[in-house]
Amino acid sequence: MADAAMARFYREHGYLLVKGMIGEEEARAYREECHALLSRLRPADPTWASARRIAGGHTELRHCHDAQFYSAAFARLIVDPRFTEVAAALLGSENVQLHHTKIFVKPAEKGSPFPLHQDAAHFPHTRHTVGAAIFHFDDAPEAKGCVRVVPGSHHQGPLPHIEEGGWHLPPSRWPLEEAVPVEARAGDVLFLSYLTVHGSGVNRSEEARTTLLVQFRDPEDRAAGDVHRSRGQGMMLRGVDPAPEG
Template sequence: MLAQSQLDFYQENGYLLVEGMFTSEEAARFRQEAHDLIARLQAVTNVEATWGSARKVAMAPTSLLHCHNVQFQSALFTRLLVDERLTEAAAQIIGSPNVQLHHNKLFIKPPEKGSPFPMHQDYPFFPHTRHTMIAAIIHFDDAPEEKGCVRVVPGSHKLGPIEHEREGGWHLPLEQYPLEAAVACPARAGDVLFFSYLTIHGSGVNVSHEPRTTLLVQMRDPTDPPTELVHLSRGQGMMLRGVDPSAGTATPPGQG
């Protein structure tokens, strides 16, 4: 799925944008499914997910709509999670034939006020022993800079875990890690951005006239146990590729 040059880029920089993993037609179907799902949920529950710390970045009221565990809401998304294009690339990056779901989140950044994410590592939210955890952000529509695309600090995964501030959601000091200093990763519909959970990243405000729609999938080697029983979810432990070698033995931490 991935060329050696792409894997080398990931190892050096801690992220990789895979262009055109899904077709524009597929992305359009995913986008429609995502917006239909959020519309259904809005009628019965709160889908707002803006971090408290995001207000310090945006300096104005913003909004972010979300849904966890999309595989329990839509068969189309279930098929997406186990799509071989996604899981084979993930296996190459993780370095294991077995890929296990940790969690997933659907995000819609509304037009003109879509909430930002301050710079952070994902590690503090769900630390693991061998740091095999990766994220894949699947873009359902175009994500140029004005839509608040993801920004990364290349090579920051080599620094290991960094101390974060907790107020308003785990994030790095805003003055030391400003969003605008990070490298922007604009993407097209169907592109997938992979990065290590140690890679420093964030995203800006969507100031465009269109929403930005993405699915975040967090995956790991099933033999890499968490160091803390945190960020547990209903779908955690679902095998996306291969097998769970620990099956039939003692239950790994966080999966019981």
């Protein structure tokens, strides 16, 4: 599935939308698995206070860290060659290592937004190879609060973030509405460099927006600090760890 053109686009723009990586029926099954898993967990809402201010009212978000430890379906998905082949091509490495996973569900009509930010601000690394893959398990048009990106922003390197009810870029200088919406269909996967400025809008539609986030890296890229640990961190999704620390 991966080709040189994909890698070039990713290096230039900092993101890549891969259409139809998984089938619609697969996406529907994973959607059901996400909602079933969240129904078994104690409700927790990670919405940033600053996101609610941007939304102009009460919004909600459902999530789950380390999804593969709660459902084998996600353990299979994160090592699926359709995904890991593309991840390896974008990293420029045969080896792909897991950083963490998260399920995000934006409920219908009031799904929380995210102000523009770089993931690098939350878990910086020394070589900046870290990438994200956002699996879409249902359609994500702009009305459902799709991801918005600032193409090419990864070339600026790490940017200063502010702690203002969340850890993100100053909204006055980085308004969400000026970022480019990346609408997606069920089965599409959006890849992002962790240096690419991105966020997402409010889900104002009548259907939830359901995604799985997989953060991955070259195993030779070390964390710059002891932050954002997860239960699955360090798992090899493809290849080997050529220089294990253990």
